[in-house]
Structures are given as structure tokens and as C-alpha cells.
């Protein structure tokens with residue numbers, strides 16, 4: 383059943399160059415397994431969000447995207463947890479920016495915690511968009527956003543203004559990282575830190591490496607999603623070993639023992 387549903391997506395794929403259903407199949411599998419009905423559309427994330435924003439109030443449906451203020455209230459508690467663990471706010475907070483809810487939510491959380499006396503300072507919020515999907519950096523929407531980092535492949539972020547406010551009020555910035563920089567950070571995190579995250583998530587570390595921070599700074603990079611949410615990219619990023627003969631000698635020779 384699941385296979386036939388996914389095959390259906392494949393059938394749809396060639397419609398547009400930036401069609402993302404197959405790219406994001408890893409994210410959909412869980413929803414499909416739970417029996418969700420998923421409706422593929424011929425368009426981008428921004429197109430899909432436009433449709434559900436229009437339709438949700440008409441049918442009294444709850445939209446759970448970051449345009450929903452309850453989601454921001456939930457996400458802001460990530461900042462509370464960071465302060466609880468560190469004992470104070472970090473100096474710098476690095477985060478990927480797609481629809482821009484996350485950066486807005488974390489900043490809200492830091493502000494509220496400081497106001498409540500739980501921290502003594504506020505971090506510089508450093509947001510990172512993918513270079514091919516960097517509307518905030520460019521200052522205008524991007525019609526056909528392109529990046530391997532599917533979770534931040536967004537051309538017109540819903541929380542644009544709160545994100546720029548978070549960056550400017552905190553003395554931070556929103557800048558771009560290339561797909562190559564994202565992939566370098568993705569590989570670095572998997573190999574050096576044993577953290578297998580989504581490409582979009584590694585944009586925060588790619589940005590940190592690119593921009594740098596003063597020595598001695600306390601820096602938090604939020605890694606927003608697990609690598610298995612995008613298994614296709616994970617497979618592309620590795621070289622699959624070739625099959626060898628079925629005997630111990632061949633195995634030992636292969637691993638140079």
C-alpha cells in the first residue's frame with residue numbers, strides 16, 4: 383500500500399524541475415504510515431502554504447505551520463531549555479532560516495526568559511539561509527528557490543519581519559551559505575561529532591564556520607532535523623562500497639589487514 387502511494391509520487395515528479403515530493407519522501411513516510419492522506423500539488427512549499435492559508439479558515443481547520451502562534455509558543459521553549467542547561471543565554475545562537483518561525487520563536491524565548499530573570503544576557507541571533515533560497519538576504523522573494531536543504535527551500539518566508547527583527551534587535555544577522563558549505567558541515571557533523579542531521583540543520587554549523595565568532599564565545603547551533611528525514615540526500619552524500627568476493631581473504635584484503 384505504502385509502496386504504491388510512493389510510486390504515485392514518483393509518477394508525478396517530472397512535472398517541475400523543483401518538484402520536491404520525492405526529495406521529501408522521508409518526511410512523509412511517517413505521516414503516511416499513520417494513515418494520513420497526503421495531497422501532492424504541482425508547486426513549491428510557498429505555493430502549498432498559500433493554498434492551506436486560504437483554505438484553513440474556510441473549513442475551520444487548524445494550520446500547524448509556523449504561522450500558527452501556538453507553534454511559536456512551543457518552539458520558544460527551546461530557548462528556555464538552552465538557558466536551563468547552560469545556566470545563562472549563549473553569546474551567539476546559530477539557526478537555519480526557512481519560513482523563519484524558528485529564529486523568531488527562539489528570540490522570543492530568550493527575551494521572555496531574560497525578562498523573567500532566568501538569564502542575564504541575550505544572544506546574537508545568527509540565521510542562515512541557503513544561497514539558492516535566500517529571500518531575506520536578498521531583500522525580495524525568490525520565485526524558484528533551489529537548494530539541497532529541502533527544509534529551508536522557501537522563497538517567501540511567512541515570518542519574514544519577525545526574523546529580521548530578531549536579527550537586528552539582537553545585533554545578529556541573516557546571511558547565506560552555499561549548498562557546498564552546507565554539505566561540508568553535514569559531513570563534518572556526521573564524521574567528527576557523530577551527529578547525523580538533515581542538510582537544512584547543518585546550515586547553522588556551515589554559517590558558524592563561515593562567519594566565525596570571537597574566541598571564548600559560547601555558541602549554540604540548533605540542529606533542527608534528523609538525517610533520516612532526507613534519506614535520498616544521505617545516500618547521495620556517501621560512496622556506496624562495491625561488493626567483493628565471499629571469502630575471508632577478500633574481506634581482509636579490502637580492509638587492508
Ligand SMILES: Cc1ncc(COP(=O)(O)O)c(C=O)c1O
Nearest residue numbers: 479480481482483484533606607
Ligand atoms: C529540519 C528543519 N530545519 C530548519 C527549518 C527551518 O525553520 P523555519 O522554517 O521555522 O525557519 C525547518 C522548518 O520546518 C526544518 O524542518
